[in-house]
Amino acid sequence: MTSGTNESVVVRKATPADLDAIKIIADAHRHELGFVLRPALAESIGRDEVLVAENHQGLIGFVEYHHRRDTQTTLYHVAVIPRYRRQGIGRMLVNALCVEAESLGKRMIRLKCPADLPARSFYACLGFEMLKEEQGNGRPLLIWSLSLPAQDTTK
Numbered sequence: 001m002t003s004g005t006n007e008s009v010v011v012r013k014a015t016p017a018d019l020d021a022i023k024i025i026a027d028a029h030r031h032e033l034g035f036v037l038r039p040a041l042a043e044s045i046g047r048d049e050v051l052v053a054e055n056h057q058g059l060i061g062f063v064e065y066h067h068r069r070d071t072q073t074t075l076y077h078v079a080v081i082p083r084y085r086r087q088g089i090g091r092m093l094v095n096a097l098c099v100e101a102e103s104l105g106k107r108m109i110r111l112k113c114p115a116d117l118p119a120r121s122f123y124a125c126l127g128f129e130m131l132k133e134e135q136g137n138g139r140p141l142l143i144w145s146l147s148l149p150a151q152d153t154t155k
Contacts, residue, residue, distance in 0.1 A: 009089060011096045014050035014062065016042070021059040022052065029079040032117055036064075036077060044076075051096050053080070053089050060084045063093040071107035073097070094126055102148050109148065115140040 014022060019042055026036035044050045044064050053061040061080035067073050075097065080089045094109075101109055111128070113119050116139060124130070128144040135141070 009053050009055045009060070009092065011051055011053050011092050013048055014045045014052045016045055018050075018052055018059060018062075019045060022050065022062045025059065025062060025079050025081060026077065028081075032114070032119065033077050033079060051093055051100075053084075053093055055084075061089045061093055063097055065097055065109075067101065067104055067106060071105065073101040073104075073106045073109045075109055075111040090122060091126060098146070098148060107148055107150065109146045111144050112136070112141045113144060115142050 019038070022041055022045075023036070023038055026033055026041070030036075041050070041064065044066070047066075049066055050062055050064045052059050061078070061084065063078040064076045065073055066076065075094070078090055078093055080093075098109065109128075111123070112134075113123065114136065115133060120130075120142065123144045126146065128146045131143045131145050133140050133142055
C-alpha cells in the first residue's frame with residue numbers, strides 16, 4: 001500500500017523487529033494514548049493486529065487494534081510522528097485497517113478517545129460517528145463508531 005503524498009509511504013503489518021520503534025512513537029504520544037505497555041504491543045504484533053506506516057526514514061506511525069470474535073474491530077491506538085501529521089498517514093493507517101476488517105467480515109470499528117484531544121476532528125473526517133461520552137480515568141472519553149460496508153454473502 002503506497003500513498004500519493006510527497007514521499008513514498010508504505011503501510012504493512014508490524015513485525016517483532018518493529019517493536020522498539022512502535023514503542024518510541026507510543027511513548028512520545030503518552031498524553032494522547034496513555035501508557036502503552038511493551039508486552040501488550042508485542043502481543044498485538046504477535047496476533048497480526050498492528051499496522052505500521054514507513055518511509056525512507058523508518059517507521060512514522062502505527063495503528064494497534066483487535067478483531068473481536070463478533071462483527072466489531074476495536075481500534076486501540078493510532079499515532080503518527082508529528083512532522084508527518086496532516087499528510088494523510090493516519091488516514092492511510094485507518095483505511096488499511098478498514099480494508100482488513102471488511103475482509104474478515106467485520107461490520108464496524110469502534111474506539112474511545114479522550115474528549116479533550118484534537119483527534120476528534122480526525123475521526124469525524126474519516127466518517128466515524130460520535131455515539132456517546134463516558135467517564136474515563138481522570139477525563140471524559142468519547143465513543144466513536146465507523147460502520148463498514150456489509151459483505152455480500154450471496155456470492
